[in-house]
Amino acid sequence: MGAGPVGLVLAIDLAQRGITVQVVERNDRTRQLPKMERCNARTMEIFRRLGIAEQVRAASKFRDVPMDVFVITSMAEPPLAHLAYPSVVAAQEETRRSADCGLPLEPYQLISQYTLEPLLKSVLETLPNASVRFSRRLVSFAQHRDHVVAEIEGPDGLETVSASYLVGCDGGASTVRKQLGIKLEGEGPLKHVHQIFFRSEQLFEKIAIGKGRHYYSPNGAMIVQDDLKHFMLNVYEIQEGTDPADIVLDFLRIPVDVEVLHTSEWNFNLLVAERYGEGRVHLAGDAAHLVIPVGGLGMNTGIGDAIDLGWKLAATLGGWGGPELLRSYETERRPVGQRNIRASREAAGGMLAWQRLCTVDLRDDTPESRAIRRQVAQVASKTHRIGYEMTGIERGYRYVGSPLVIDDGADAPDPDSMAFVPTSAPGTRIPHAWLADGRALQDALGQDFTLLKVGSRAINTSRIKQAFEELGVPIDVVEIPDEHLASLLERRLFILRPDLHVAWRGNEPPGDPGRLAATAVGLTGRLPARERGARTASERKGRHG
Numbered sequence: 001m002g003a004g005p006v007g008l009v010l011a012i013d014l015a016q017r018g019i020t021v022q023v024v025e026r027n028d029r030t031r032q033l034p035k036m037e038r039c040n041a042r043t044m045e046i047f048r049r050l051g052i053a054e055q056v057r058a059a060s061k062f063r064d065v066p067m068d069v070f071v072i073t074s075m076a077e078p079p080l081a082h083l084a085y086p087s088v089v090a091a092q093e094e095t096r097r098s099a100d101c102g103l104p105l106e107p108y109q110l111i112s113q114y115t116l117e118p119l120l121k122s123v124l125e126t127l128p129n130a131s132v133r134f135s136r137r138l139v140s141f142a143q144h145r146d147h148v149v150a151e152i153e154g155p156d157g158l159e160t161v162s163a164s165y166l167v168g169c170d171g172g173a174s175t176v177r178k179q180l181g182i183k184l185e186g187e188g189p190l191k192h193v194h195q196i197f198f199r200s201e202q203l204f205e206k207i208a209i210g211k212g213r214h215y216y217s218p219n220g221a222m223i224v225q226d227d228l229k230h231f232m233l234n235v236y237e238i239q240e241g242t243d244p245a246d247i248v249l250d251f252l253r254i255p256v257d258v259e260v261l262h263t264s265e266w267n268f269n270l271l272v273a274e275r276y277g278e279g280r281v282h283l284a285g286d287a288a289h290l291v292i293p294v295g296g297l298g299m300n301t302g303i304g305d306a307i308d309l310g311w312k313l314a315a316t317l318g319g320w321g322g323p324e325l326l327r328s329y330e331t332e333r334r335p336v337g338q339r340n341i342r343a344s345r346e347a348a349g350g351m352l353a354w355q356r357l358c359t360v361d362l363r364d365d366t367p368e369s370r371a372i373r374r375q376v377a378q379v380a381s382k383t384h385r386i387g388y389e390m391t392g393i394e395r396g397y398r399y400v401g402s403p404l405v406i407d408d409g410a411d412a413p414d415p416d417s418m419a420f421v422p423t424s425a426p427g428t429r430i431p432h433a434w435l436a437d438g439r440a441l442q443d444a445l446g447q448d449f450t451l452l453k454v455g456s457r458a459i460n461t462s463r464i465k466q467a468f469e470e471l472g473v474p475i476d477v478v479e480i481p482d483e484h485l486a487s488l489l490e491r492r493l494f495i496l497r498p499d500l501h502v503a504w505r506g507n508e509p510p511g512d513p514g515r516l517a518a519t520a521v522g523l524t525g526r527l528p529a530r531e532r533g534a535r536t537a538s539e540r541k542g543r544h545g
Helices: 004-014 042-049 055-056 088-097 113-124 174-182 245-250 299-320 323-355 365-390 391-395 462-470 483-489 513-520
Strands: 023-024 069-071 079-081 128-135 135-142 150-156 157-161 164-168 186-198 216-217 220-224 230-235 259-273 282-285 449-452 476-482 492-495 502-506
Touching: 004 042, 004 113, 004 128, 004 299, 023 157, 023 323, 042 391, 055 113, 088 299, 113 128, 128 135, 135 174, 135 245, 164 174, 164 462, 174 282, 174 299, 186 245, 220 245, 230 245, 245 259, 245 513, 299 323, 323 365, 449 462, 449 483, 462 476, 462 513, 492 513
Parallel strands: 023 128, 069 216, 164 282, 449 476
Antiparallel strands: 069 079, 135 150, 150 157, 186 230, 186 259, 216 220, 220 230, 449 492, 492 502
């Protein structure tokens, strides 16, 4: 349910894996108004994995424009703070020159949701086993032992649809979540926001204080959209009855054409579902978690949900996923949702820290306003960065405690760290690294499970491969002889899941490859601590299997 980015990405992933999928959307077309406007690095790596990263980038004009952020009194005055971030082109070049695992394979991309959704829809419609049906509303559903039956209301009345599984990607007011009786936990509404979507042919070219993506004032923020002609202005306080165009012009204080296209209202929320589903019905995206937009953890977190859930549904339908596999979706993704709620709160706090100082109109030329401007400049230069430099939150998450992951007991970076620290620890997504032949490591990996062997040392892993094959699990063996990669990744052997998260790592094959394979696909619980990443006595004597 739901043809937003999360539902469409989930459908693309499933359809590419050969699963028949139907997306049902209550609206009559894809989104026409802005919501999210940046795919972070992890999402862009996922899009590369789906084969659509370049299509996403080509749909945006925000390629060589700096991703800078400004704190302003108006667009006509010098900024109080300027946070500089590289353009997509500059970030791509930095990645090309990198020699370690510290940078993502794909940097961020600014693209408006009303551009991204039609693009994802067009990709999905090229897949023969997928369909998108608009103007259809979920009325009710019922779960049975081996399927779900949904009652859908459309242009021709009510119809009944039967499916093996139902996923609610239907937003913060999710019908699926409500019918499951699942509550949202957390804080909200925290702050009321008025949104004005407008078009201006002249504005971006006339910005003299510096080109960027976000312009924050004490009363809100203006977000540049992907064509450099549309803009979203969010303001906290307005006088009732004020013309929205006047609000925009007052924010800008520069003479430009303004065409207001839409106005709406929304709230800051920090909420996560108490459960991520029940039986054959699951929740993803805003249906499962609602964050404050500062930091961009809304849709991007939902894309992570979709990629975690997609391969698990495909494996279960394919007959090789065990009973723990789909149950692990909540075990893995709900802690990420909770973690991102905390990060969103901290990012919003960094913004509010300087906005609360603005007790007078900073555009006034008085001793008090000048003093507060100096204070705002100092505070914003430090605290406003939080929401833009959460690289650890974006791509450092780790599935701690997952029943599908075999912890090796080694020290690993804090999964809640705001800064990204590269690691190949079990539960993390394998980091980007360049191979000696110029390829990216992630591009060399299979679409299903991968047995990755790195370094020049010969290790017999036939028993590992055999253990997966005996369970019917599709697995590719990828051998990378580069010794520098073994040094970067700190191990020589890896079992990588279809979502590229590390299920197991080691320098020698495990003592019981069958237990490893069964654990990775949800057929058993985690291995006992003594077996995690350790070799048996016979292996230490040289029997590698």
